[in-house]
Amino acid sequence: MKALVYEGIQEVNVKNVDDPKIENHDDIIVKVTSTAICGSDLHLVHGLIPNMPKGFVLGHETMGIVEEAGKDVHKVKKGDRVIVPFPVACGHCWYCQHDLYSQCDNSNDYGEIGGIFGYSNTLGGYAGGQAEYLRVPYANVGPTKIPNQLSDEQALFLTDILPTSYWGVDIGGVKSGDTVVILGCGPVGLLTIKWAAFRDAKRIIAVDRVGYRLKHAEDNYNVEVINFEDYDNTGEYIKEITNGGADVVIDCVGLDGKMSTFEKIETALKLQGGSKSAIEIATQAVRKGGTVVLVGVYGLRYNNFPLGDFFSRNITLKMGQCPAQAYIDTILKYIEEEKFDATDIITHKLSLDKGKHAYEIFDKKKDECIKVILKP
CATH class of the missing domain: 3.90.180.10 (Medium-chain alcohol dehydrogenases, catalytic domain)
Structure with a gap:
């Protein structure tokens, strides 16, 4: 065959x-x-x-x-x-x-x-x-x-991708009136936006750097979009425009996000399992006491993981394979x-x-x- x-x-x-x-x-x-x-x-x-x-x-x-x-x-x-x-x-x-x-x-x-x-x-x-x-x-x-x-x-x-996107919204506890940030507007991210709207989220913000994917989200789902290349600190910008951060942040990017030079070297040497750029945005974009869900695939262990940022703000982390x-x-x-x-x-x-x-x-x-x- x-x-x-x-x-x-x-x-x-x-x-x-x-x-x-x-x-x-x-x-x-x-x-x-x-x-x-x-x-x-x-x-x-x-x-x-x-x-x-x-x-x-x-x-x-x-x-x-x-x-x-x-x-x-x-x-x-x-x-x-x-x-x-x-x-x-x-x-x-x-x-x-x-x-x-x-x-x-x-x-x-x-x-x-x-x-x-x-x-x-x-x-x-x-x-x-x-x-x-x-x-x-x-x-x-x-x-x-x-x-x-x-x-x-x-x-x-x-x-x-339908169960994975639904699951991310489900375990994130998205409910009517919530502000939700979706990191990544690939297929899973776009469907996660739709499920968040299905659950009557009040405000949905989609983040990516690929223009046509952001345009698809904006034109088809009527959500706010952010190109993270436009900001020095996207997470802090989201915290500012949401008056303290989103109720739920869902990372649909995973290890294949934009890597720093150091991350590229570490990944090539098998010292790290890819990028954690989306996680770093999530640390700042979520409100105190909020929830961050990782549905994008991650591998291996990660150096300089921002655990303290999550711990100090009482953030709930949920993740895994759907x-x-x-x-x-x-x-x-x-x-x-x-x-x-x-x-x-x-x-x-x-x-x-x-x-x-x-x-x-x-x-x-x-x-x-x-x-x-x-x-x-």
């Missing part, structure tokens, strides 16, 4: 690889109809996630048709149209039983945290879904059947009832054969690219 594979830092290609096969009785094989490139895929391509072998199939936002099912699979069957959430989860360990699917104890033999499709050997070694076919283990837990009246474009983001399975049914209902639509962030639909080009325009912010869907 054809698949997008990692070929080294800043290098991906479409290659022919072996078709996946049923390995366990609760596996399914999905014939992929749509897949997407996620901002966290770029962390792999930039060499920020360890144990990424050449030839590894990328992608963790995937949906399609069940082609084959193991004999113990009862949740879905051959011919069903399904989305596949990005965490690989067994469904029966303590963490899965407590809706912490992303921390599954049984899905990653290589480390303590749970497995993720297409995300290196560090996260379980599971081949990803930017391919013609995908093997899905624990198929009675993750895959969810999608109604035929919904298009792929309406449903695909249930695999990751347990997507816990939110899919709720969000799917909103989509079916036409209460929420995420399709406005889609800027490009390309064939899988154009995957290398898709990564380039997404990574380099070319052609006003926000979100790419690939069709095998």
